[in-house]
Amino acid sequence: MAILPDFAAATFGNSTNIDNTFFPLPGGTINSYGAALIDPETGEEETERNDHFATFETKIIEGVETVVVRDTAYADGVLVEDTLDWYAQADDGNVWYLGEIATNYNYNDEGEFIGTDFGGSWEAGVDGAAPGWIMRAAPMPGDSYFQEFYAGVAEDEGEVIATGLDVETDFGSFHGVVKILDTSGLEPGVGAYKYFAPGVGLVLEEEVVLSEDEPELVIEITNRREVDVSTPVDPTELAFAGDGAAKTITFLSEDASTNAAIGAYTFDTATGEIGEARILFADTEDVKAGAQATMTVAAGQSLGLFLIPDVEELGLELEDYADGGLFFRDFTSGDVADVYDGDDATTYTPGPATIYDRVAPVVTDADGNLLPIRAFHSVGNRDGFNFLNPVAGENALASDIDDGLAGVEVVSFEDGLASTEDFDGDFDDAFVAVSDAPLSGETVNALVEATGISRRVGTDRPDRLVGTDEDDQLIALDGNDVIRGSGGDDQIEAGDGNDRAYGGAGDDEISGEEGHDRLFGDEGDDEINGDEGRDRIQGGAGDDELAGGDGNDRLCGGDGFDELKGGQGDDRLRAGGDGARMSGGADDDTLFGEAGAEDVFVFDLIPFGSDLIRGFENGADRIEIATYTGVESFEDIAVTQDGRSTVLSFAEGTLEIANFDSARINASDFFFV
Structure with missing residues (x-):
């Protein structure tokens, strides 16, 4: 039977120095975990991922200073949970768990965002909630204890099953591993075997039905990185000081793997407090090179930019925020007591965020409602890392393609999360120019050419788009269009309408989108998706991947x-x-x-x-x-x-x-x- 540890008997002389070898939490350490599973209804692979970030923030709970750990969970790249956990190490080496504030992001069956709740949140000493051990100083088989206890909300137990194990994962080999079974009195019959390696912490988790032999889901460590803060760097490097006049933000080009949005805000140059944000370009794949937006930046204020990846998966209409209404907030500040009463949960509002914060801000609307947006900021950069970004990754750089142009600065974005394989570090996923005056067409063309990305966007009428021998992006929008990729590895989006698209030579990606389309890969190893409508798809030469999508489609592989x-x-x-x-x-x-x-x-x-x-x-x-x-x-x-x-x-x-x-x-x- 699990025991409830005696918190009153524990002493905490240096509680934030958590160096328990099976649960180490040095500040700036990020452990990332991933899993893949097959949806039995669709047969499609789904991915789950967690980032476990030991921040430099602390919080006092029941008189004990705790380390704030941010645990962020994604399903197929969509934010589903964002939790702040509080841990402290006692003088005897036991690591205590003193609570969490869990934000759950909810979506309907169509993937539309419908709101948040704080289910599962608790804090030691509030409403009878009691802390527990998350890790013993010297785990021994048979140890059984509560990890947390808040009746009806959080009743997790841990039981040490074995020690001294060897564990193999794709990330590496681990020895001297402790195996612990996690169960909950609120969910009888299911649990998770967790494996903790010395000097690392959790490396493997197997979610199980206790009456069965095989795990239902296996989650492995995929990445471990540490943020170096030894060299202070000015975080305003990619900010633009105001003088009361308007700044012009010009979209140049993009080479992102997913649809993205570009936004901006002003912040107080002296304090760093971030003001209201707005969306400048709601979907970069539909924006023509040279599209411009303006923002007035008062004296004493500076302009900051941000990119939002995967906008198609958000379940939000970002166009609604073109005139403002987005706010970046510091979730570690503010009174969290309200979240423990279900009726008052939605009243919780984080404090204001600054560019100097050491935990990435959350995003709210004007009413304080949390939104499932993860943004990559240009400001906040600190020599290879950026605390304003998830897992402190650097996602923006000052480009040198504006050399010789007075009053013009170009910012290049990376749209991948630093803890994932999507982060390729090429910083060519979006290019934006900030200038003191609108740019001429000649200047825009020169900058676009300098990005090395050939991009053509059609209209809502029937268009004929022809690529070059380079890697082109051809985006047709509405109308019955004809698109030809020519040479290079092209990305073609046919848009709405009954379209014809030809990839030409190279390894091309073609998306038919809506309408009854005819899509041809031609030469190369192509990826073609008909999406909606009755489509006709032919791969041509090469080893191709063809997907019909919705509708009664015809697919022909061709050679390869x-x-x-x-x-x-x-x-x-x-x-x-x-x-x-x-x-x-x-x-x-x-x-x-x-x-x-x-x-x-x-x-x-x-x-x-x-x-x-x-x-x-x-x-x-x-x-x-x-x-x-x-x-x-x-x-x-x-x-x-x-x-x-x-x-x-x-x-x-x-x-x-x-x-x-x-x-x-x-x-x-x-x-x-």
Whole structure:
């Protein structure tokens, strides 16, 4: 039985020096964790990620100074939880957990943001909540204790299962590891095995149903970095001092992997307090080079810029903030007592943020409601790191392409989070110029050319966009458009309307978006997505990835070994000269194999419908079935003959193989994954 540790008996002489080898929290250390899982309804891979940041902030709780740790969770890149945890180490080496303020970001089934709540928040000494041990000084098998206790809200327990283990992860090998089972009285029957390595802390977590052997989800450490604060640097380096006149912000180009937004705010130059922010360019993929916005910057104020990545996933209309209404706030300041009473939870408002803060601010609207926005700031840079950004990453640099232009400064942004593989450090995801006066077309063209990014944006009318031999971005918007990529590795967005798009040579990315589109990869290893509508997609030469999206689509691989995914609708998928890996997706699909090639027909949805395979060659082709559909072996398949076709029946669908004798089908024709 778990014991509730005696907090009154503990002494805390140097409580913020948390050097317990299994739970070390040196300031500026960021441990990142990731996991991937398959959605059983869609068959799509989903990712989960956490960043565990030991900040330099402290908070007094029950007379004890605690270290503030920020734990931020994302699902498929979308912010779902932002928590401040409070830890302290007692003189005997036990690490205590004294509470948390958890902000949960909620979305509806369409992915639209609908608000926040503070469920799971608690603080030691408030409303009977008691602290517990998060890690013993010397863990021993059989130790069982409460990690936290706030009746009906937080009742987690820890039990030491084993010590001295060896653990392998993709990040590295760890020895002398402690294994602890975390459970909660509020969620009986489930738990998590957590593995803590000396000098690192948590390195592996296995979420389990206690009655089963295999974990439902495995979360591993993916990154560990430390922020060096030994060299102070002026955080206003990428800020622009005001004199009462307007500053012009000119969008030049972007090469981001996702849609982004650019915003700006003013801040008090003396105190660093950040004022109201506004969105300048709500979606950089729809902005033409040379688009300009202005902001008046008073004397004593300075201008700061920020980038918001993945705007399509936010579930917000950022255009609503073009005239202001966004506020950056310091979540570590302010009275958090209100969050523990459910009726008053929404009244909590963080304090004002400054560019000198050492914890990234949160974002609210004018009414103080928290918004699921993570922003990358230009100001706040401190020689390779920036506390205003998540995990203290540096995401903006002063570009040198403005050399020789008086009164013009160019800022280049990186749109990846520093703790993820998306952070490539090229700082070419967006280029913005700040000037004392509007830029001429000649100057804009020169700066755009200097960025090295060729970009053309169409109109809402039918357009004809033609790329160059370089890597182009061709964005057609509305209308029935014709887009030709020519050479280079191009990014083509056809926009709304019934469009035709040709990638040309190079490894291209083509998105049909809405409308009934015809999309051609041509040469190179291309990625083509039809998105919505009845699309016709042809990969051409190279090893291509084709996805139909919604609607009744037709996909043809062409030369090379291609991957074809039909998506929603009744689709027709045809392999090319070297074969293909084909998944019809939902609804009733027809899949055509290629004679003489080795094709793989994939069925990994629940349900996948009634599908038809034509051209199946015994001994060469294979059928792949995901075991989570309930089919784990050949014995789970009912095989019958219907005329000239073999019919395979499953719990989640029916598969017909045309012109094939059922006597020839056997276990060697299948993969079960």
